[in-house]
Amino acid sequence: MKSKAAVLYEIHEPLRVVNLEMDDPKEGEVRVRIGAAGICLSDHHIMEGTGSTLRPVVLGHEGAGTVEEVGLGVSSVKVGDRCILSFVTNCGHCSTCRSGSPQLCLTNRLTGGRQFDGTTRLTDGEGQSVFQLSKIGVFSERSVVPARACYPVVGDVPMDVLALIGCCVTTGVGAVINNPFMRPGATIAVFGAGGVGTNVVQGARLMNAAKVIAVDLNQEKLDFVKRFGATDLVNASEVDPVAAVKELSGGGVDFAFEVFGSGQTVAQCVEVLRPNGVAVVVGLAPEADRSSLEVTTLVRNQKILMGSYYGSASPHETFARILDFYQRGLIDVQGQITRRYPLEQVNEAYDDLIAGKPGRGVLIPNG
Numbered sequence: 599m600k601s602k603a604a605v606l607y608e609i610h611e612p613l614r615v616v617n618l619e620m621d622d623p624k625e626g627e628v629r630v631r632i633g634a635a636g637i638c639l640s641d642h643h644i645m646e647g648t649g650s651t652l653r654p655v656v657l658g659h660e661g662a663g664t665v666e667e668v669g670l671g672v673s674s675v676k677v678g679d680r681c682i683l684s685f686v687t688n689c690g691h692c693s694t695c696r697s698g699s700p701q702l703c704l705t706n707r708l709t710g711g712r713q714f715d716g717t718t719r720l721t722d723g724e725g726q727s728v729f730q731l732s733k734i735g736v737f738s739e740r741s742v743v744p745a746r747a748c749y750p751v752v753g754d755v756p757m758d759v760l761a762l763i764g765c766c767v768t769t770g771v772g773a774v775i776n777n778p779f780m781r782p783g784a785t786i787a788v789f790g791a792g793g794v795g796t797n798v799v800q801g802a803r804l805m806n807a808a809k810v811i812a813v814d815l816n817q818e819k820l821d822f823v824k825r826f827g828a829t830d831l832v833n834a835s836e837v838d839p840v841a842a843v844k845e846l847s848g849g850g851v852d853f854a855f856e857v858f859g860s861g862q863t864v865a866q867c868v869e870v871l872r873p874n875g876v877a878v879v880v881g882l883a884p885e886a887d888r889s890s891l892e893v894t895t896l897v898r899n900q901k902i903l904m905g906s907y908y909g910s911a912s913p914h915e916t917f918a919r920i921l922d923f924y925q926r927g928l929i930d931v932q933g934q935i936t937r938r939y940p941l942e943q944v945n946e947a948y949d950d951l952i953a954g955k956p957g958r959g960v961l962i963p964n965g
């Protein structure tokens with residue numbers, strides 16, 4: 599079978615939309631027709647060489663689709679199921695899977711853009727093997743993925759909503775609601791008002807946060823997240839964000855979420871905490887980035903600095919909770935989607951993201 603897909607051949611080059619030859623799903627795998635794919639910044643890190651993966655690779659890790667064919671031994675999904683695709687598939691038997699953190703699966707990391715058996719399912723016109731980002735590579739009409747990546751959804755939730763739950767909603771809302779120190783009524787700062795930041799703000803609202811202070815350099819993005827529950831806005835291109843957050847919170851916040859993705863904002867998140875406060879790093883900085891912290895403040899104020907990946911818990915479990923929130927109208931996903939593109943316009947979609955347009959862009963590969 600053929601599939602048209604957006605492939606990264608070289609860093610700093612535009613993605614090429616090409617026809618690939620696609621193998622049938624092997625044991626434990628399924629073929630999915632992609633319904634929608636989100637334009638997330640993590641793919642851009644890979645395009646720029648500040649995030650690493652094997653190439654050539656079909657990008658796209660935020661997606662949803664419909665199962666078209668199942669391989670041998672698949673019982674968790676069937677043909678016709680509409681699924682959220684997880685960008686971390688867990689093996690179920692490595693030490694992190696066994697200890698209850700499937701979102702950190704070590705086998706998934708080792709195999710990367712290959713399937714679990716170490717091989718690929720895609721070949722380009724030159725006969726070269728093509729990898730799939732996070733085993734799913736959803737910037738494609740179709741994709742062969744591990745069945746364990748698929749979370750089947752009952753009901754008629756739109757595909758673009760399911761796609762966003764595959765990354766930015768789960769990463770943002772999950773970082774808040776699954777945080778072991780979280781409690782209702784806290785004061786919360788969010789550094790970064792992009793796709794994930796919007797959902798940290800929504801998570802904070804779900805926890806009845808007393809204050810949700812959004813910080814960004816872009817006023818348009820700040821105005822956008824106000825709709826999702828930010829109570830105060832700090833434009834860091836105009837004022838010192840640390841001083842502003844401290845003033846708005848009466849001396850410091852209980853929680854600061856770093857979603858911007860830089861060492862400097864990590865340090866700022868630690869600085870704005872009140873004693874016993876918790877800084878949670880959610881954003882992926884360029885891999886070479888480092889942070890410089892005032893160490894004694896951690897000790898004298900018993901501050902906590904921690905990371906959160908893919909919502910801090912089992913992605914499938916967080917999907918289930920988020921779908922409940924969505925169906926009860928407690929979170930807004932549709933309102934986050936501000937732009938739609940066909941697969942051929944994937945490079946324009948990234949230009950718009952980098953230009954700072956607020957809200958999420960979505961690719962419709964079979965549109």
Ligand SMILES: [Zn+2]
Nearest residue numbers: 638640660765
């Ligand atoms: Zn993402």
Ligand SMILES: [Zn+2]
Nearest residue numbers: 689692695703
């Ligand atoms: Zn594992």
